[in-house]
Amino acid sequence: MPSYAGPAPARPADVAGTLRLLAYLALGIALIVLDHRGGWLVQIRDKAEWVTEPLRWLAGLPGRIGNTVHDDAATRTRLAEDNRVLRNALLISGARLARLQSAANENARLRGMLGAAERGELDVQLAPILNIDLDPTRQRLVLGAGSGSGVRLGQVAIDAGGVLGQIIDVKPLTSTVLLLTDPDHAIPAALARNGVRLVVYGRGGRLELANIPMSSDVKVGDSVVTSGLGGRFPAGFPVGTIAALRPDDSRAFLVGDLEPAAQLDRGREVLLLRVNESRGLGPGAGGSKGATPTESASQASTSQSPAPSPQAPTR
Structure with missing residues (x-):
């Protein structure tokens, strides 16, 4: 039966890691307390965002340009089709209007002829x-x-x-x-x-x-x-x-x-x-x-x- 040798001695590397963890925790707690009291972290974050905003806009520029080109092409195609449909409708309406105008003129002329005959009591x-x-x-x-x-x-x-x-x-x-x-x-x-x-x-x-x-x-x-x-x-x-x-x-x-x-x-x-x-x-x-x-x-x-x-x- 093996004899009990006691706990293993702590290694220096583990002790240093533990100390660093405790230090980070203490620093984090301190920053939370200070930010809660003074709000200076919010100011720092706002200034950082102001500095990085041009970089974010520049990074998104190619995507926006692509979307704009796509939308413009779709709009141009749709407008061209609408223009063609409206042009055909206008031509058809013009032809109908011309026929109606011709019929109206002919009707007026016939009314004038028959009216002249009726006024003169002509057979x-x-x-x-x-x-x-x-x-x-x-x-x-x-x-x-x-x-x-x-x-x-x-x-x-x-x-x-x-x-x-x-x-x-x-x-x-x-x-x-x-x-x-x-x-x-x-x-x-x-x-x-x-x-x-x-x-x-x-x-x-x-x-x-x-x-x-x-x-x-x-x-x-x-x-x-x-x-x-x-x-x-x-x-x-x-x-x-x-x-x-x-x-x-x-x-x-x-x-x-x-x-x-x-x-x-x-x-x-x-x-x-x-x-x-x-x-x-x-x-x-x-x-x-x-x-x-x-x-x-x-x-x-x-x-x-x-x-x-x-x-x-x-x-």
Whole structure:
């Protein structure tokens, strides 16, 4: 049985470690007591954080830059997509608005035409325009209404502004309107202001007054209406407004430029005056039904019989 030798002697290293531990504990306790009483450790910590804050900001800079670039790229992509969607929506809305505006304008024009017919207590029919021929030598319209719809040769075509022309050819489903501006067309007219008789000639896209005596009371701005002579065109329908007056080549008469009252170059429908013998409307009222387009103008020109004024200058 081994003999008991007693406790092992303490080594110097263990004693030194124990003493250091006790010293650290005492120092820690002392610092806690001092900090609790004076708060100087908090001040030291604040100053240390102030010194290390730039280092912390600099260390986090790459991450922040990466996040910013990522967010900016995502935002740019989202904005580009939103811009594309909004642009397409704007184009679609613009197209719809244009169609609505066109429909509104057409509706207003039709209301004006029908309103003019109702105010004048006219018996009319609405005919759509199928084709146009506005060549300087041929001013004509093709309508989508013919003899099957009751269209007759010589019927007068009007719109909300005034006289457009007359029917010169009728087929079962279509008909042709000779416009006032056709070179083969002439219409007896008169000034609305004083009743002076005139003749309006088509000049291929425009209207002209010819053989106006120098002594006639004709002024720029006067309204010209149908006179009713010849029986082809009913009296009182607007033809145009005198835009300019000038002497002709002989210096014995005046020539006038006429601004048409009807919208000859626009619209998709026209109004055709139905024949009404009791009111004197239509191709058979007051004249031959077989009159040619210029026959009524010839009759008006003969009845007017313009002669040079004695005071008119001669060449």
